[in-house]
Amino acid sequence: MQSELKYAFVMRSLHWLVVLAVLIAVAAIEILDAFPKGSAARAALFMVHQTAGLSVLALMVLRLFARVGTQAPPPVPGSPLVQRAARLTHGVLYVLMVGMPVLGVLALAWAGKPIQPFGLDVTLALPQDKTFAHLAKEVHESGATLVYIAVGLHAAAALWHEFILKDRLLRRMI
Template sequence: MPRYSRSLIILHWAMALLILAAWLTSVGGRQVRLNPPLLHFSLGLSVLLLVLPRLVARWWGSQPRIEDPQGPWLNLAAKIGHAVLYLFMIGLPLTGWYAASRMGIGVSLFGLSLPAIVASAQGAPGPVAEIHETGGTIILVLAGLHSVIALWHQFVLRDGMMQRMNPV
């Protein structure tokens, strides 16, 4: 089975690690205003920065064609699943940036200060912050499901699908 390009493999695993690290470094509630999670901000924004080259690489054909498709419904489910993951990889960093801006917290990408994307407001940051927090958990569930499906291909179907994204 053909493999993904080296660039897509690197981006895939780098983003997987960044997403997990961003989730592990997240905090909520009052702690955010008192002690902003700067590493969390940088990790999340790194995902946003990497998603564009990843989409461009996919669009330019760095993604191998599946030689033995599992059928139209499973292929459609796979496309929808990947699209949802991409929406979260774009939406989560943007909603986090919005929520931080709304709380008046400066956002930086590993020391590079970024502008606020909305005016700060007193009180609770609003529903976007809640969407961001819930979305962080959802993307982990989706990534876990993505991993379980990959393992299913490897050990149940034995179709070599995981070799396409193997970094070695």
């Protein structure tokens, strides 16, 4: 049966590491609002957000190489429309997982603020530009809504396959 075929080990590992890093990035930025502005907890959570977000970018770069270098299993049998929707969602997820961290970095760099992966202070040699910084932050924040929608649809589809269609699709990624 086609759905018994799995993604390569490296693809499966990177998939779940990205999921974990995204969860940490989102949890950190959502919890941050519970703390007063200027507090140490808020600063620490923002550092965690950036570290996890930059880890997503690093993992996605590895993943793009792994995607090209390994054979993905053929799509599970189904209507061409559903297969196209799945391919589109995967494409959107790739774009978001690369685009979101890049926009986050640009928002800070154009605002003249340091990037703080793992507590380091890295200042990028970009000219300060308030308009660009504001734009990058706005797009990053709107992108976050898209992340919630795309990941929600994608995870719901995976669970639909597992529990309703029972075609073992989820096992291709485990």
